[in-house]
Amino acid sequence: MNIRPQGPPRVEHTSKFGSDLRVSDNWLPDRTTLPSLSRRTLLKSSAALAGVGLGVAAAGTAGAAPGAGVVGFAHGVASGDPLPDRVIIWTRVTPSADALPGSGAGAAVALDWQVATDPVFDSVVRSGTVTADAASDHTAKVDVTGLKPATVYHYRFTARGGAVGGQVSPVGRTLTAPANDADLARLRFGVVSCSNWEAGFFSAYRHLAQREDLDAVLHLGDYIYEYGRGEYGGRNGAVRPTDPPHEIVSLADYRIRHAQHKTDPDLMALHARVPFIATWDDHESADNAYDGGAENHNPATEGDWASRKASSVRAYFEWMPVRPTGAGAEVTTYRRFRFGNLAEISMLDLRTYRDVQPAATAGHEVDSPDRTITGRAQMDWLTTGIVSSPTQWKVVGNPVMIAPTLIPPLDPKTTKALTDLIGVPQAGIPYGTDSWDGYAADRRRLYNAIADAGVDNTVFLTGDVHTSWACDLPLDAANYPAGPTIGTELVVPSVTSPNMDDSLGVPPRTASLAVEEAYKAVNRHIRYLDFDSHGYGVFEIAPAGSQMDWYYISDPIDPNATVRHGASFRVADGTQRTVPVGTPLDPAAHHPGA
CATH class of the missing domain: 2.60.40.380 (Purple acid phosphatase-like, N-terminal)
Incomplete structure (x- = not known):
């Protein structure tokens, strides 16, 4: 998904895919648009709410990528997928x-x-x-x-x-990860997503690389973006131009774009410092991807989707320190990591198997039990893993938001006649249908499995929306806070990709403030929002509770950006509720591998 300002067109196993080494100099595809709410639409509609419904009152640098054409090791080193x-x-x-x-x-x-x-x-x-x-x-x-x-x-x-x-x-x-039977005092992870090259510099990566208390970095997707030059720079335009200049479609294109990212000095420093545990979202292939295509893919001008997806997957596994699961056309990134008796992390693939996104106004299509975001095999793997986990904490690396964000949350018992009459989804109208909101039956399956098994301490770590959220996950959003919750969700902002103030072209922390309050008022399980800041999260898991610290960089277009602590929320053991805390984690309290 994206919030793209409209601009000019432009291992268990290894796998082998077909090769296409042609590089076109003139990709100018027409756009086909799915009738769904993307992240761009979501934030634009939120801005409209801010302006009418709620009464809400830089030149970039350009040039070739560093290291381009240098003979030798121009792209650094990286590690990933640690096991014991x-x-x-x-x-x-x-x-x-x-x-x-x-x-x-x-x-x-x-x-x-x-x-x-x-x-x-x-x-x-x-x-x-x-x-x-x-x-x-x-x-x-x-x-x-x-x-x-x-x-x-x-x-x-x-x-x-x-x-x-x-x-x-x-x-x-x-x-390496601790032994499966190890009793641990704590774990800490850097958490990042959505690093658009043109939208700014990767200062968030630099500040994470300077920490000495991280066991790994979780990258939740959109490590690269597929757009051509000038298509997705945000308010500041193209701070630095992407290579190749056109939208990436072929295997050569995806390789070049991955290579460019690996020349960023801040990303190189972070890769050289700590192992990554990564999964993909949509921009590693194309915006709003699903099992048979993508919103940002036009077969008439960009060829067969299966070929494009295979090229993107092959380049991803070549250029990322990721251990694939599956083989051939079924290679995927969903896999699980265990860290002693304290935590298991299930990394999801929510693009390869999902049905096409429905329209936000598609009524009961959102509720259809025949539609899936995970695919049946992955859903079985996820639910079985969570309910049978031997660890205290169950963490899900979740590329798109699972918390319901609805207008308004409806109680199906008392509103059934109304929802049947006008065709509104049972839980309310979703803000966006590229997230789990567009696949309500799969979300119910997962929520019910967790609730029926009496599992606690499930935390979803999410990227994708370029903004920061702390959410409780109610079994019935309309009955929150009286009803039960099955877990929590902590969402990190983008490294650089445009968010609300960028999309609107307004100063940070102005128009978005009223929108954030409106979201929280309508969706009471949403405890914290920041729609403007860029940065990263530091997530700690400990026996007494887990905590997310949000850190925000001063300016994404400043290569020397500073960083500040933005907020912290804690989930105490056994509570399934997020609570604000004023003090971030002490970096000196954890020394991985010591």
Whole structure:
């Protein structure tokens, strides 16, 4: 989803997809529009409410991506998907000046890799050789096994032979997960989403990289964006231009866009500092994607959706330190991570299997039991995992919001005659149908499974909407706060992607204030909102409770942006309720791997 200002057109297993190395210089597709409320529509409609219903009163830098054309290790190193005995390490080598990302050119290069317990590699514990060639866009990914749990490791790659022989990559630092039976005092994660290159600089990543208390970074999607230059810069225009200049459609296009992101110095620093646990949302392929297409995909001008999606998936797994599940056309990012007895994290894929988004005014279509956002297999995996988890906390890495945000929440028992008469969905009219609000039956299945099993301490961590939310998850929103809640949801803002003030072109914390209050008044389970700020979250899980701290950067178009603490909400053990707290977590209180 997006809030895109209208502008000019423009592992368990490995998998193999068809290759298309053509790069078009003139992608000017017509747009087909699904009759659904996207995030852009949501915030624009919210702004309209602010202006009429509620009485609400920079030049960017341009230039080539850093490191473009540099022979050697121009894209840094990264690690991800930590397990107690293994972790993925990643790099990309440019063996010659013509072997640019997406080019399909360049000789194969042997890379010797080492993993050590010290940063100068006096104590190497694992080593080997991997080949980087044009078939993988000269990326190299190793699933290093035989490691000790809850241990800090350092890793590097050395090129062997050719023009890059002897060159050594930057040194990366990573961390394995604790043993499954470990009793832990706490865990801490950086939480991020929605990093649009053109909309600003990735200062949020820099500030996270400076912390020393993170076990991993959870990236909840929209790591890249597919748009062409100038299509989605927000209020500030294109702060820095994307490559390639057109909308990305082919395998070469997706490779080039991923490569550009990997040259950002702040993102490179964060990847080199801490392992990522990532999943995709829609912009890794195309806006408002679903199982058979996307709002931002026109088959008449952009070709077959299955081919485009396969290209985006192949590039994603080449360029991301992610361990895929499934194989072939069924490769996916939904998977689970256990951190001792304290927590399990279930990362969802909410784009590959979902039905097309309904119109917000589609009435009972939203309630149809035949429609799904997860797909049946993933829903079974998710519900079974939550209700049978042996850990105290059940955390869900959730690409789109699950909390109901409705106009207004309706009590189906007392309003059935009205909803039947006028065709309103049973729970009320959703603000947006690209989220779980558009798939109410799947949400009921999940909520009921959690409630029927008496499971507590379920927390959904969410991105996508470019804004910050703390929500309780009521079984019946119309009966909140009297009725039961099945969990909580904590939503992080975008790293850079436009939010309300950007979309409206107004100063932060002006027009949005009344809208935030209106949302909370109509949806009482929404406890906190910030529609303007960019930044990240730091999420702690401890036996006594979990806590999210929201941190906001001063200005997304300032490459030297500062950061401030915005808000903190806590969920005490067994309560399923969010409560504001005034003090953020102490970074000195947690030392992962110590």
